[in-house]
Amino acid sequence: MAGSVIGELEGLGSLGREMGRRARQDGLMLIWRAQVREVRHVLVRDGRPEDTSHTSSSGHGVHVFTDEGRTALASRDDFAPETAIDLLRRAANAARRSAALGSRSSALPQLDPVVESAIPASAEAFDRLDLSLLSARLAEIEREVAGKVAGVSLRVSFLADLDGWRIMRSDGTDVTFVMPRCVLRLGATSTGRDGTHGVGVAISGPDPGLPWDDAEVAVFLRRAIRAAQLARDLPDAPAHPAGSFPLVIDYALAKGLAHEAFGHAAEADGFRSSILAADGRFRSGERVGPSHVSIVDEPVAGDHAWQPFSANGIRRERAVVVDHGRLRDGLSDPWSASEGGVRLTGSARAGSFRAPPLPRMSNIRIEVDDPLAAPGSFDDYGPAEVRDLLVSAGILKRHPRVVFLSGYSGGQVNTATGDFVFNCKAIYELSGDGVRLHKPAIFSGSMFGALGAIREAFGPLVLDALGTCGKWGQSVPSSGGSHYFLFLEPDPLVRIGGKD
Amino acid sequence: MGIALERWIEAVRSGRPGGVGAEAWSVYAVERRRLSIGTRDGATGNAHTPLRVSESLAARYVVAWEDGKISRGSLERRQIADDPDAALERARDAAYVDPDAARVSGPARFPDVELHDDRVVGLIDGDLDLVGRRLARVRETLAANDFGTWSGSIAAAESRSRLVTSIGLDVEDRATSAGWHVSFDGEWGDGFSARSLDDEPAFELRLNRAAEIVRLLGQPQPAMPPGVHPVVVHPHVVERLFMATLLQSLEGSSVAHGDGFFKLDEFGSDRPALRDDLSLTLDPTKPLRNGSYRFTAEGVPAGRCELVSNGCLRTPILDLKYANRLGLDPTPVPYGMDTLDLGASESVSESNAYAMAEGGALILSVLGVHTLDPASGDFSLSAPQALILGSGGPQGRIRTTISGNIFAVLRDKTLHLVRYPNEPTPGLLFPCHLNPT
Numbered sequence: 001m002a003g004s005v006i007g008e009l010e011g012l013g014s015l016g017r018e019m020g021r022r023a024r025q026d027g028l029m030l031i032w033r034a035q036v037r038e039v040r041h042v043l044v045r046d047g048r049p050e051d052t053s054h055t056s057s058s059g060h061g062v063h064v065f066t067d068e069g070r071t072a073l074a075s076r077d078d079f080a081p082e083t084a085i086d087l088l089r090r091a092a093n094a095a096r097r098s099a100a101l102g103s104r105s106s107a108l109p110q111l112d113p114v115v116e117s118a119i120p121a122s123a124e125a126f127d128r129l130d131l132s133l134l135s136a137r138l139a140e141i142e143r144e145v146a147g148k149v150a151g152v153s154l155r156v157s158f159l160a161d162l163d164g165w166r167i168m169r170s171d172g173t174d175v176t177f178v179m180p181r182c183v184l185r186l187g188a189t190s191t192g193r194d195g196t197h198g199v200g201v202a203i204s205g206p207d208p209g210l211p212w213d214d215a216e217v218a219v220f221l222r223r224a225i226r227a228a229q230l231a232r233d234l235p236d237a238p239a240h241p242a243g244s245f246p247l248v249i250d251y252a253l254a255k256g257l258a259h260e261a262f263g264h265a266a267e268a269d270g271f272r273s274s275i276l277a278a279d280g281r282f283r284s285g286e287r288v289g290p291s292h293v294s295i296v297d298e299p300v301a302g303d304h305a306w307q308p309f310s311a312n313g314i315r316r317e318r319a320v321v322v323d324h325g326r327l328r329d330g331l332s333d334p335w336s337a338s339e340g341g342v343r344l345t346g347s348a349r350a351g352s353f354r355a356p357p358l359p360r361m362s363n364i365r366i367e368v369d370d371p372l373a374a375p376g377s378f379d380d381y382g383p384a385e386v387r388d389l390l391v392s393a394g395i396l397k398r399h400p401r402v403v404f405l406s407g408y409s410g411g412q413v414n415t416a417t418g419d420f421v422f423n424c425k426a427i428y429e430l431s432g433d434g435v436r437l438h439k440p441a442i443f444s445g446s447m448f449g450a451l452g453a454i455r456e457a458f459g460p461l462v463l464d465a466l467g468t469c470g471k472w473g474q475s476v477p478s479s480g481g482s483h484y485f486l487f488l489e490p491d492p493l494v495r496i497g498g499k500d
Numbered sequence: 501m502g503i504a505l506e507r508w509i510e511a512v513r514s515g516r517p518g519g520v521g522a523e524a525w526s527v528y529a530v531e532r533r534r535l536s537i538g539t540r541d542g543a544t545g546n547a548h549t550p551l552r553v554s555e556s557l558a559a560r561y562v563v564a565w566e567d568g569k570i571s572r573g574s575l576e577r578r579q580i581a582d583d584p585d586a587a588l589e590r591a592r593d594a595a596y597v598d599p600d601a602a603r604v605s606g607p608a609r610f611p612d613v614e615l616h617d618d619r620v621v622g623l624i625d626g627d628l629d630l631v632g633r634r635l636a637r638v639r640e641t642l643a644a645n646d647f648g649t650w651s652g653s654i655a656a657a658e659s660r661s662r663l664v665t666s667i668g669l670d671v672e673d674r675a676t677s678a679g680w681h682v683s684f685d686g687e688w689g690d691g692f693s694a695r696s697l698d699d700e701p702a703f704e705l706r707l708n709r710a711a712e713i714v715r716l717l718g719q720p721q722p723a724m725p726p727g728v729h730p731v732v733v734h735p736h737v738v739e740r741l742f743m744a745t746l747l748q749s750l751e752g753s754s755v756a757h758g759d760g761f762f763k764l765d766e767f768g769s770d771r772p773a774l775r776d777d778l779s780l781t782l783d784p785t786k787p788l789r790n791g792s793y794r795f796t797a798e799g800v801p802a803g804r805c806e807l808v809s810n811g812c813l814r815t816p817i818l819d820l821k822y823a824n825r826l827g828l829d830p831t832p833v834p835y836g837m838d839t840l841d842l843g844a845s846e847s848v849s850e851s852n853a854y855a856m857a858e859g860g861a862l863i864l865s866v867l868g869v870h871t872l873d874p875a876s877g878d879f880s881l882s883a884p885q886a887l888i889l890g891s892g893g894p895q896g897r898i899r900t901t902i903s904g905n906i907f908a909v910l911r912d913k914t915l916h917l918v919r920y921p922n923e924p925t926p927g928l929l930f931p932c933h934l935n936p937t
Binding site for chain 2: 051053058075079101103106131132155187189196235272273280354357358414417422440
């Protein structure tokens with residue numbers, strides 16, 4: 001039996017075709033976006049459920065383009081045929097009237113029709129998720145962490161989000177994709193002599209059976225216990241001095257660097273003001289970093305930010321934003337590619353059926369040529385083991401003190417100026433004397449300075465650092481990573497905040 | 501005509517999913533229509549910023565079941581109108597034990613609060629002249645200042661809401677909202693949002709001030725050395741950094757679980773948690789503010805509520821669940837910063853503040869607020885849009901990081917609140933650690 005989200009999307013074909021037929025009749029190009037989404041969420045604290053919910057949201061967006069290149073988007077939260085047809089009429093009127101507001105006319109893109117679907121096997125399991133059993137399982141996980149780290153306030157949550165889309169265009173395109181996303185999360189908070197601190201940790205996967213997957217839960221528990229210990233220790237840790245330092249960042253922070261510093265500036269809808277563009281066109285071919293460093297964005301199967309088609313019904317392609325130090329691809333959609341001087345990569349995503357799609361990242365990573373070995377899994381590395389890696393690579397001889405930024409807790413960029421900022425979960429000072437914990441502080445600076453500072457990488461790629469991107473008020477899942485660890489030489493344009 | 505919730509209400513009254521009926525329930529529905537248009541890098545109404553019209557109907561419900569379990573969640577239009585029985589079964593499937601959340605409100609006296617402006621309705625109905633005039637003024641300002649580009653948006657919405665409970669509450673309301681935002685050269689911007697449109701002089705004042713600030717940001721100045729300097733933090737930053745953190749720390753859930761900055765035993769104590777002349781008052785009965793309302797989604801009447809007075813914590817912000825858990829009365833909740841009043845025994849004018857902070861900096865925006873840990877109050881942020889304060893006020897641009905602790909600032913004896921024209925939130929003047937880059 002098809003799952004409820006999938007079944008609903010499958011039943012929308014005739015409405016979508018009728019909308020397309022009427023649009024063609026009126027001389028309009030139509031992109032019709034239907035979304036059906038089901039979200040199940042359980043939060044457990046102190047061994048009992050604090051919140052449990054199962055919500056659904058659905059509706060459609062009618063995005064029309066007149067033959068003069070004017071556009072409007074009308075949306076409503078149901079699929080009733082009569083109101084849908086009325087919505088099309090109102091969208092067409094709005095598009096025609098927008099000329100009076102000085103709206104910009106854009107040439108209609110010539111696109112190849114696409115008829116495809118992508119529905120991962122795990123999507124059907126969402127309907128079988130029992131929230132009572134889930135609550136009990138999360139309570140077990142919370143107990144296990146609490147048993148290892150006392151005196152810390154814990155909350156464990158699980159989110160199962162099944163996000164289904166059907167995109168139909170008046171040119172015959174009919175694309176269906178369903179994105180299964182599950183996140184198991186722990187938050188730990190502790191109060192010490194010098195204040196209160198919170199630390200979060202999460203793992204993700206496409207299968208709602210994640211909390212019962214022994215291997216995944218083992219990884220989660222390892223990270224959760226470490227996070228709880230960190231929450232316990234941080235309140236009494238000193239602040240780190242501000243300034244420029246030799247740095248080690250983990251793959252989650254490297255994802256933050258790629259996403260905030262370069263990814264956003266490579267989004268082609270912003271080329272009129274992006275530091276990576278001149279006169280609205282991407283500075284393809286220009287050197288922006290060392291020749292051993294590349295930045296790649298592409299949807300990865302099973303990943304938190306996987307989206308195989310754009311919200312305009314175009315297959316999403318791999319984009320090499322920085323190819324061995326030189327700019328190569330922007331992240332583009334049909335309305336920004338040619339104007340921005342980049343190839344079409346089908347990168348548009350929308351936060352919901354109500355929102356206009358914008359070029360954005362999916363899974364973005366920093367790749368470094370010839371990384372140094374880091375045996376075992378990423379989770380085998382605490383700060384002491386990272387210090388051992390630096391010793392074996394001779395880095396602690398080059399720099400007697402190295403600052404290790406661990407864990408990512410969000411970031412932001414100004415694409416016009418190239419200023420970026422992100423925060424970590426903890427700072428460790430690594431030296432010949434050992435390891436010393438400091439409170440987290442902001443890592444900020446110039447994107448070119450940061451990319452140029454990357455020298456060594458350790459270990460294979462890990463691409464599961466997850467987050468949420470809030471570009472222009474639209475939230476979509478993001479993810480990415482890099483090698484286990486990257487080493488950055490000190491650069492005056494890259495600084496840690498904090499106190500002198 | 502009110503929102504038709506009767507099918508859902510009938511389903512809750514008569515339904516017995518899994519053989520269990522509802523003992524108490526509430527449902528709060530909002531039906532909204534909205535119009536907006538955006539501009540990105542000078543392109544108004546293109547594929548990324550189209551003229552948008554949208555319609556929505558959604559509801560939040562609480563069902564307290566006979567077996568002591570409760571269900572809380574949301575309903576979408578189709579569930580409310582067409583399929584309430586299936587939605588109720590789903591709600592029952594998600595039921596859990598949480599006795600504190602089982603409370604619903606009864607009838608009460610709700611204050612009259614002005615929430616609706618017919619001019620906003622005209623805009624949603626297609627009278628776009630005002631939008632056209634304002635877009636034209638922004639384009640004129642862009643040209644007059646020789647800026648390269650601008651981005652922004654204008655939006656208007658009308659909503660109807662209805663709250664019904666099993667113990668006799670049935671109340672409705674109508675409200676509008678409108679707002680705009682403009683930024684120049686991707687650097688800095690300003691805007692306004694409320695339940696009514698701002699008038700033309702207020703619009704002009706904000707637009708011209710934004711242009712003046714961006715003009716100054718185009719003039720780099722040598723920065724001061726790293727260290728502690730006087731800073732004036734603009735009201736935009738105060739809202740995003742200071743007020744947001746303060747509100748999060750006052751939230752009932754954070755207080756009840758003990759994982760916020762303020763602990764339960766600090767509330768009601770005579771020992772100040774902030775400087776002893778600081779106050780924070782919520783008043784959602786102010787007319788036509790963004791955060792104005794007559795009743796919360798749970799049926800708590802709007803009213804003036806002292807959260808902090810004389811530096812002492814008076815009450816956490818309590819919805820029904822956390823009021824139950826803590827054995828306290830529920831409070832109104834803040835729906836917007838413009839119904840909160842951060843006050844002190846004295847405040848200074850904007851120009852006086854700039855004079856007092858000469859040699860320091862005006863912080864206009866910060867990057868990375870959402871990355872901070874609100875439980876600690878520590879901040880360490882990049883402020884790429886900052887102006888050095890000279891003898892005549894703001895002079896030219898510096899880039900810096902700022903660091904400190906929000907709660908330490910709010911306890912600082914040398915802190916001054918700074919009144920800005922047309923801003924409900926004050927700026928703050930205090931000594932702050934700066935690391936110019």
